[in-house]
Amino acid sequence: MLAKVIGCSVTGVEGLLVQVEVDLAQGLPSFSTVGLAEGAVREAKDRVRAAIKNAGYSFPQHRITVNLAPAAVKKEGTGYDLPMAMGILAASGLVDGSRLERTAMAGELSLDGSVRPVPGVLPMALAACREGMDRLLVPAGNAAEAAIVRGIDVYPVERLDQAVELLAGRIALAPVLLDPAELFARHRDRYPVDFADIKGQEYAKRAMEIAAAGGHNVLLTGVPGTGKTMMARRLATILPDLTLEEAIETTKVFSSAGLLPEQEPLLVTRPFRAPHHTVSDAGLIGGGQVPRPGEVSLAHNGVLFLDELPEFKKHVLEVLRQPLEDGTVTIARASSSLRFPARFMMVAAMNPCPCGFLGDRIRPCTCTPLQVQRYRSRLSGPLLDRIDMHVEVPPVAVQEMLGQPEGEPSAVIRQRVNQARSRQRQRFAGTAGIHCNAQMSAREVKKFCRLDPASADLLGQSIARLGLSARAYHRILKIALTIADLAGAAMPDQSHVAEAIQYRRLQFDI
Incomplete structure (x- = not known):
């Protein structure tokens, strides 16, 4: 039979x-x-x-x-x-x-x-x-x-x-009913950390808010103990609320990898992944004999944090270039080709030198210029060029930190980020594959980011003086548009462009 x-x-x-x-x-x-x-x-x-x-x-x-x-x-x-x-x-x-x-x-x-x-x-x-x-x-x-x-x-x-x-038909069994709205209401703010824990570092916190509002990648540079890791781990708490579609996309990846937490049938908070610097390229991007999603896919719709960025193997970092641009990872095998989603925000942190104290006002740096050059050369120019914002995180004195009041909570910052993302959704309505400013191509940048003569002149002079690439030029425009969204402006003005330019200067000191 x-x-x-x-x-x-x-x-x-x-x-x-x-x-x-x-x-x-x-x-x-x-x-x-x-x-x-x-x-x-x-x-x-x-x-x-x-x-x-x-x-x-x-x-x-x-x-x-x-x-x-x-x-x-x-x-x-x-x-x-x-x-x-x-x-x-x-x-x-x-x-x-x-x-x-x-x-x-x-x-x-x-x-x-x-x-x-x-x-x-x-x-x-x-x-x-x-x-x-x-x-x-x-x-x-x-x-x-x-x-x-x-x-x-x-x-x-x-x-x-x-x-x-x-x-x-000999027994009756009721189908399972689940209300996603109830899950969102129950777990949306269930983060173990909060931005209110960070005291001082107003410049860096402003940069993180801009990055969250526009979906921009960030590189944090500073001596040990300045709060780089602390801020990176709290970035997911200020990202815009997940939509049901995004939650299902994220849950699909975790479910396929067998990593969906018990008692959480739907992930309603943004994922945060922080792989160790010894991770392999297959562990980061995905692959294996039976292709499985890697860390970039597990960070889909969330944050991928790479601490001590120069300590990662160079060939592992280079494979990030394609998913950073395309938002997907294609694993090709002789028998088949699989595509994994990988639309994430990358946040990286690094020290200015091998010992970590270059530029510190208290502890002297013990590295030679050659050691510093070798350390920084582990990061290729093309990879750095794909990181939108380069932020220097200065040390904060203990006395100054103790006197600082508690910072803004994540919920307040996330409200402003949600408002900025709402403007971006209206802007990109009907444009397939674009959900935030960071995902714009050169064509969309030309269409949606028009500068007045004064702002265009300021940007042109800065590009010539700093020797920026064409990719950096477009990324500055995207950041300026995000700053305008946070300010409620229709188009970037001169102040927005000036603020955006300062987030690219660090690239040329590395």
Whole structure:
């Protein structure tokens, strides 16, 4: 007998429906799986056999062939266990095959018949809804994550026999309902840090607010202990609130990587990723034998923080150039090519020299000029040119810091950032792929950022005096437009351009 069940898979961060075809034929008892099944999928036969027996059903003594279609796509993971078992039971006549139509399912089976959670359920649910499925059976631990998707009924199953009884119509099980608005209201301000913790450093905090308002990349330079890391870790708290679409995009990446936190079916706060400087290029960008999302994709719609930037391997930093420009990462293999989202804000921090105290008023620098030059040459010019804002963070005296009042809380700053982003959404309405000023191309800069004669003359003189590149010229215009958005102005004026220029000067001291 032949039975067909709709299973679910994930390729990259996108869901894919897989037809699980089960054939029971006469012959010596055997169990074979075809259709480019990798190790965990081939091992499913032992889990499925034990789960069916321990759930109280008879395992058929036939020649069993399981085909996973489309056969040209590699099949990875343990999510095929449940559809395989259901296909075997349907082919044996224990489940009505007609009730399997327009029903997708995924889940790992334990030997006792219980259904365990699997990664990537949110992309699977989106794919099932897109393909017109009516029902989706998932492990109970993944049900809330899948219920975020509207237009499909999500049923949580804890055991194999429960799934069989549900499809046979012998038990009633209510689909899981989840209100994303409730999750946003409950968790939106759940950040462990706040900008109010930072005292002093008004210039640097102003730069971080501008960066958050326009989505600009930032390089913080200063001696140790000036608060570079402290500010970077709080940047996510002043970024604009996530929209539901952005939250689903971010959650898809974490779900596919198996990193979605428990009890958080939807990520409603901006991600913050801070990889160590020993990270490999595959760990940062993504890849591996089975391509997985890297840190740049896990920072999608959030912040990627690179502390001690010159300590990263040079070839690792160079692979950042393409995602910084395009907002995506393409992992090409001989058999396939996968694309991962990587639209993030990069914040980097570095010391001015190897010992860290060049320019410090108290502690003398012990580095030779050659050591300083070698240290700074670890960062290539093209990479620095792609960082919008270069901010020097000076040291703050302890006495001055103790006398400072508490700074503005993140919620107040985020309100101003939200207002600036609202102006940008109106500006780019109808322009595909652009959500903030930093994402503008040269064409959009020319269209949306028109300077008056005085401002254009100031910028032209500064470009000539500082020897800036054409890319730096456009980035200054983007920063000036963000400053104008924060001020509520329609177009940048001379003061906005002057402030934007000062965020590019540090590049030429490095």
